[in-house]
Every structure is written in C-alpha cells, then in structure tokens.
Amino acid sequence: MNALAARRRHPAAIALLLLLGLILTGVAYSALAPKQADAASTAASSVEDGKKLFLANCATCHGLQAQGTKAAPSLAGVGAAAVDFQMGTGRMPMAAPNIQAPRADEVRFTQEQISSVAAYIASLAPGPAVPEAEYTTGQGGDVALGAELFRVNCAMCHNFAGSGGALTRGKYAPSLRDVEGKHIYEAMVSGPQSMPVFSDDNISPDAKNDIVAYLHEVDKQENVGGMALGNLGPVSEGLFVWIFGLGIMVGFAVWLGKKAA
Amino acid sequence: MSEHDTPHGEVVGTSDGHGNGHSDGHSDGYGSTAVRLDQGHVEGSGGLPERFANPGLPPHVPRMSDLDEKGAKRAEKQVAALFGLSSLATVLFIVAYFAIDPEQSGYIPGIGNASLYNVALGVTMALALLGCGVGAVHWAKTLMPDTESVEERHPQRAKDEDRQRVVSELMGGGERAQLGRRPLIKFSLAGALALPPLAILLPLVGGLGPMPKDTLSTTMWKKGDRLVRDPERTPIRADQVTIGSVFHVLPESIKDSEHVLEDKAKAAVLLMRLNPDDIKPQKERDWGHEGIVAYSKICTHVGCPVGLYEQQTHHLLCPCHQSTFDVTQDCKVIFGPAHRPLPQLKITVDSQGYLIADAPFREAVGPSFWERGSA
Known part of the structure; x- marks a missing residue:
C-alpha cells in the first residue's frame, strides 16, 4: 500500500485512474443494461406469434395495426419479402429515428421469428412473398448478363462494383458487398426506403438470379495488390493522389532545394 | 566579406549632378538612403538612383562535411547505405519474383487481402529506384562541391567581316543562278512553294465529317414506337x-x-x-x-x-x-x-x-x- 501511496503523484496515475473508471463503467453497464425484449419463441411460424412479436417490437412506430404513424410508414401490402429483408439484415427494428435505416451486423431475431412477423404482415394485405431459394443463390446464373443488367438498372446508385454511393440529403445507396442473395432479391421486389421497386415483371426471377450471381462474383474477386480505396472510382483515387502523391512530391522538391547542413 | 560591410542604399551614377541632393553625401540624403528608426516619418526626395548595385551572390556558407572530416565520413556512410538499400531491394525483387506464387494472396495491414506477388514486386522495385535516386541526391548535396560560380554568356554577334561574307555569298549565288534575269522561274517557284499546303489543309477540313444537320435535336422516338x-x-x-x-x-x-x-x-x-x-x-x-x-x-x-x-x-x-x-x-x-x-x-x-x-x-x-x- 505504501508503494501505491508513494506513486500517487506519478504523471501516469491520472490516466490510469481514468482508464480504470471507464472499464468499470463499461462492465457495470453490460451487466445492468436493459435487454432486448424476448417475446415468445415458438417453433411454428404462425401469424399469431408474428403478431405478438410485432406488438412487442414494431408497433411503437408502425402502429398497433401496422397502419403506420408519423414516424414510420404503413406496412399493409409491403409483403413478407420486405419484412424478411428489413429484419434479416438488421435494419429493423431501428435503433433510433434516422434519415435511413443502416444495415446492422447483429440481427436480433432468429429466422423463425422473422418468418412469423413476415407471415403476420403478409396476412394484412397481399404483397411480394419471400423468393424461392432457386432464384436467390446465383448458382447457374449468367454472370455477364447479370453484370449488364446491374450496370443498366443498379449501378447508377450502387456503383459499378456494388460499393454503394451517395443520394440526396444524407441518404445513400448501401454497399452490396457480402450481402445474401435472398436479401438482394427481396430488396429488388420490395423497394426498401429510397430504392425503387424492380418487380418480377420488370426484371424476371432468372435475371435477378443473374444479378445475384454477378454480385457474388464481385465478392470473390481477388485484390491484385494495392489499396482498393473503397472501389469508389476517380473520387477516392484522385483524393488519394492529390494528398499523398502531391504531398510526397512537394516534400521531395523542398528537400532537393534545401542546402545540406 | 560580410554583408554588413556594404553600405545600404549606396547609389551608383548620381555624381553627375542630375540627382537631387545626393552629391554631398549623407547629410541630406533623406528618401534615398535607408531610414533610421529614430528619424520618424521622412518625406522622400523622389530621387531614385539610375541603377541599383548588383548585390552579388550571398556569402558562401560551408557545410558540415566541408568543415569536419567526421561529418564527411557520416555523409559517405549515409549515401552508401542508401545505395546498399537499393541493391538489397533489387536482390529481394529477384527472390520474390521466383519465390512467391503469383496466385497466393495474403493479409497486409492497411490494405486487406491482396496478391502478395504484386505487392512484393511493387514495394521492392520502388525501394530499388528510390534508394538510387535519394542516395545520388544526398551525395550531391553533402559531398560534391557546392561553391557558387557565375559564368557570363559570350557575345553571340558574329564578326563584321563574317557577316559581310555571308551576304555577298548569298547575293552572288542568286546572281550566278540567274534568278534576277529569269523572272518566269522566280514567279513559278513562288507559286509552287505557296500552293502545296492546300493539299494538307483540304483533307483536314474535309475530314471533319458531314454537317450535323438536325441530329442533335431529334431522337429515334416516333409516334407508335413501343x-x-x-x-x-x-x-x-x-x-x-x-x-x-x-x-x-x-x-x-x-x-x-x-x-x-x-x-x-x-x-x-x-x-x-x-x-x-x-x-x-x-x-x-x-x-x-x-x-x-x-x-x-x-x-x-x-x-x-x-x-x-x-x-x-x-x-x-x-x-x-x-x-x-x-x-x-x-x-x-x-x-x-x-x-x-x-x-x-x-x-x-x-x-x-x-x-x-x-x-x-x-x-x-x-x-x-x-x-x-x-x-
């Protein structure tokens, strides 16, 4: 104890104390923080269970009858595909009201629970259903045709390599890297948020499978070396060259012009 | 020579009497010599010197390696180290060329997964070239002589007799070729030299293609087009x-x-x-x-x-x-x-x-x- 007391005026003491305090607060929070409401976990995906889950997790914003409120749109007619996409990618439930729901790493519901809610929402009004698995794996898809379809229909927002891009007033088209084929398909048929709808009448299920095949091919693409800089094209590459390339050249010019000591 | 030896503002070529108030030295030279701090505001006399003296090169400052043999030794070692780094990088380049499988990719901090082959070749080649260049510049800056010297350009005008000879050669050549006596040749030659550029210009202008007509204003869309x-x-x-x-x-x-x-x-x-x-x-x-x-x-x-x-x-x-x-x-x-x-x-x-x-x-x-x- 004496040794501790002797070092209490050491310059590192205050930093150490702060760190300790932060760690303690973090541990205490993780132990005491409110947990996600875990309503009814059942085996069968049924409308009834879905309704319970909906009331517990979604009704605050979307209304008790999913009729929509000022904070969130009506869910009548959005279909099971929209629910499966929004909840399956962690976008819903939203952490906080925001200009756009971001994709989350952590999905807070099991696939069964999501299917229950989807069944409930689909029972309210007809809408696009969760797609058949044969069209969402990309297997057997024509990658070249998928790439052409992607460039015509998707690339203006999502970038030629699916890296995403900016829209107006803070909205953005998210990156399509490492997204499940099922979710890509569902986004096309349901048109989440700013995205327009690409129904099966516009882009056929086979063509959608081609697009998924293309995106999976892009995911597998090897980096041949060097920084990809987000695959954003001339903006990020130009910025990099202007700052670092020119910076190095200016540095060398200054060094060349300076007399040795 | 130190720069303090030169009197500031000393003017050249004002002793001919046209200068206003410069002839008698420092007593009333306000406005044409440097103003002292204790003089306050001074009305300038407007008398500019006819020409300013060439200040010449700044005094030469010797470098560390000029004064101290140890400094020179250190610079020598630094240059040698840079050249050595370049050679080492070249050797590594050759090793990487044969040793790394072009298909192999690995994790590189800050970049992520990338082809090791390309990254290794690129980095070693950059070091090999940069080591050469930086070493050479460092050598030049620290050890090569750095005293400033000025070499005046020699006059370009040729001697008068040479100029005279060129003119008479040309005139005599024209005379001997009967240029003055045969105007037919003179005028047809002028035409022959003036017209050929048209043969170059015409295809250039003609090759710009047909006029656009209304193609910019119309599209393929017509009534009934699906x-x-x-x-x-x-x-x-x-x-x-x-x-x-x-x-x-x-x-x-x-x-x-x-x-x-x-x-x-x-x-x-x-x-x-x-x-x-x-x-x-x-x-x-x-x-x-x-x-x-x-x-x-x-x-x-x-x-x-x-x-x-x-x-x-x-x-x-x-x-x-x-x-x-x-x-x-x-x-x-x-x-x-x-x-x-x-x-x-x-x-x-x-x-x-x-x-x-x-x-x-x-x-x-x-x-x-x-x-x-x-x-």
Whole structure:
C-alpha cells in the first residue's frame, strides 16, 4: 500500500485512474443494461406469434395495426419479402429515428421469428412473398448478363462494383458487398426506403438470379495488390493522389532545394 | 566579406549632378538612403538612383562535411547505405519474383487481402529506384562541391567581316543562278512553294465529317414506337409497371439502328410510376398514363444519365454533378447546375396494353448546344 501511496503523484496515475473508471463503467453497464425484449419463441411460424412479436417490437412506430404513424410508414401490402429483408439484415427494428435505416451486423431475431412477423404482415394485405431459394443463390446464373443488367438498372446508385454511393440529403445507396442473395432479391421486389421497386415483371426471377450471381462474383474477386480505396472510382483515387502523391512530391522538391547542413 | 560591410542604399551614377541632393553625401540624403528608426516619418526626395548595385551572390556558407572530416565520413556512410538499400531491394525483387506464387494472396495491414506477388514486386522495385535516386541526391548535396560560380554568356554577334561574307555569298549565288534575269522561274517557284499546303489543309477540313444537320435535336422516338426494356428489349405492358417502379427504357426501333450507341445516348428514357395524385402539373399527368411517366434520361447539364430515382421523395439525381429533378413537378430542377427540366416523352398504350410513344420528344434532349435555341 505504501508503494501505491508513494506513486500517487506519478504523471501516469491520472490516466490510469481514468482508464480504470471507464472499464468499470463499461462492465457495470453490460451487466445492468436493459435487454432486448424476448417475446415468445415458438417453433411454428404462425401469424399469431408474428403478431405478438410485432406488438412487442414494431408497433411503437408502425402502429398497433401496422397502419403506420408519423414516424414510420404503413406496412399493409409491403409483403413478407420486405419484412424478411428489413429484419434479416438488421435494419429493423431501428435503433433510433434516422434519415435511413443502416444495415446492422447483429440481427436480433432468429429466422423463425422473422418468418412469423413476415407471415403476420403478409396476412394484412397481399404483397411480394419471400423468393424461392432457386432464384436467390446465383448458382447457374449468367454472370455477364447479370453484370449488364446491374450496370443498366443498379449501378447508377450502387456503383459499378456494388460499393454503394451517395443520394440526396444524407441518404445513400448501401454497399452490396457480402450481402445474401435472398436479401438482394427481396430488396429488388420490395423497394426498401429510397430504392425503387424492380418487380418480377420488370426484371424476371432468372435475371435477378443473374444479378445475384454477378454480385457474388464481385465478392470473390481477388485484390491484385494495392489499396482498393473503397472501389469508389476517380473520387477516392484522385483524393488519394492529390494528398499523398502531391504531398510526397512537394516534400521531395523542398528537400532537393534545401542546402545540406 | 560580410554583408554588413556594404553600405545600404549606396547609389551608383548620381555624381553627375542630375540627382537631387545626393552629391554631398549623407547629410541630406533623406528618401534615398535607408531610414533610421529614430528619424520618424521622412518625406522622400523622389530621387531614385539610375541603377541599383548588383548585390552579388550571398556569402558562401560551408557545410558540415566541408568543415569536419567526421561529418564527411557520416555523409559517405549515409549515401552508401542508401545505395546498399537499393541493391538489397533489387536482390529481394529477384527472390520474390521466383519465390512467391503469383496466385497466393495474403493479409497486409492497411490494405486487406491482396496478391502478395504484386505487392512484393511493387514495394521492392520502388525501394530499388528510390534508394538510387535519394542516395545520388544526398551525395550531391553533402559531398560534391557546392561553391557558387557565375559564368557570363559570350557575345553571340558574329564578326563584321563574317557577316559581310555571308551576304555577298548569298547575293552572288542568286546572281550566278540567274534568278534576277529569269523572272518566269522566280514567279513559278513562288507559286509552287505557296500552293502545296492546300493539299494538307483540304483533307483536314474535309475530314471533319458531314454537317450535323438536325441530329442533335431529334431522337429515334416516333409516334407508335413501343417502349422496350434496356438491355433485354422486351416491350412493357402498362400493368407491369407497379407504383414505385423504375424501368430503363429504349425505343423498340433501336433494333433497326445502325449506330446503336449514338442513338441510345439520345433516346434513353426513364419510366416511373407515381401515385397520380402526387403529380402536380396537369401536363405531366396528360402526357403520362395513369401515373406512369417517361422522361429523358440524359441530363440537361452535360448529358450524364440521370438514373438515381428515390421512390419516396420522387427526386431524380444526376450522379455527375448532383443536379436534382423533382418528378412530381414535371422534372423541374430543384438543385444543382442543370437549368432546364428533363424533357418528357408523351406516352400512351396500344390496343394490346403495351406502352407506346404518343409523339416524339417535343424539344431536343440533353445539354445545350449552339443551334438549340432557348426552348
């Protein structure tokens, strides 16, 4: 104890104390923080269970009858595909009201629970259903045709390599890297948020499978070396060259012009 | 010599008496010599010296390596180390070339997974070249002589007798060639030298191609042309276009086009379906079909494809310069550098329910051009 007391005026003491305090607060929070409401976990995906889950997790914003409120749109007619996409990618439930729901790493519901809610929402009004698995794996898809379809229909927002891009007033088209084929398909048929709808009448299920095949091919693409800089094209590459390339050249010019000591 | 030895403001060439108040030294030379701090505001005499003295080179400052043998030794070692690094990098380059499997990829901090082969070759080659260059510059800066010296340019004018000889040679040559005596040769030679450039100019001007005529103002769209999907070129039924949908559309006649890319670049159209109640101008509703509207995809700013349709706000955003068009207000510009709305294509349905154009574009699509007019 004496040794501790002797070092209490050491310059590192205050930093150490702060760190300790932060760690303690973090541990205490993780132990005491409110947990996600875990309503009814059942085996069968049924409308009834879905309704319970909906009331517990979604009704605050979307209304008790999913009729929509000022904070969130009506869910009548959005279909099971929209629910499966929004909840399956962690976008819903939203952490906080925001200009756009971001994709989350952590999905807070099991696939069964999501299917229950989807069944409930689909029972309210007809809408696009969760797609058949044969069209969402990309297997057997024509990658070249998928790439052409992607460039015509998707690339203006999502970038030629699916890296995403900016829209107006803070909205953005998210990156399509490492997204499940099922979710890509569902986004096309349901048109989440700013995205327009690409129904099966516009882009056929086979063509959608081609697009998924293309995106999976892009995911597998090897980096041949060097920084990809987000695959954003001339903006990020130009910025990099202007700052670092020119910076190095200016540095060398200054060094060349300076007399040795 | 130190710079303090030179009297500041000393003027040359004012001793001839034309200078105003310079002749008698420092007593009344205000305004033409440096002002001392204790003099306060001094009215200048306006007397500028005829020419300023050349200040010459700044005094030479010797370097560490000039004064101290240890410093020179250290510089020598640094240069040798840089050259050594270059050689080492070259050796590593050769090793990497043979040792690393080109297919192998590995994790590199800050970059992620990348082909090790390319990264190793690139880094070692950069070090090999940079080591050479930096070493050479360091050598030049620290050890090579650095005393300043000035070498005056020698006069370029030739000696008078040489100039005289050249003139007489030329005149005599002309005389001997009978240039003065035979005017026929003189004039025909002038023509022969003057005309040949026309043979170069003519194909240049002729090769600029035919005049554009009205091709900038017209597109492939004509009355009755079906709207087809890009790239599949399948026709679109009105009931397939659900609310919130966007279709990328070409005219069906594009299949007869001989210059597909040129025609596509003018005829590309974006087809959207809105709730008809959201559409504000009556003209937009009339030119569409039950909320389905078709607009040119070519931005009126510099012709980028305007494809970013937000189905909730009904904003159309151009990815190049962020021009934003409001589809509910006949594609009026609400942001960005474009200053004309996107032209609307009047559409209707044929007897089988397929969407067709009811008329060609009423105005030229895309960016402004000289003969476009203001419409």
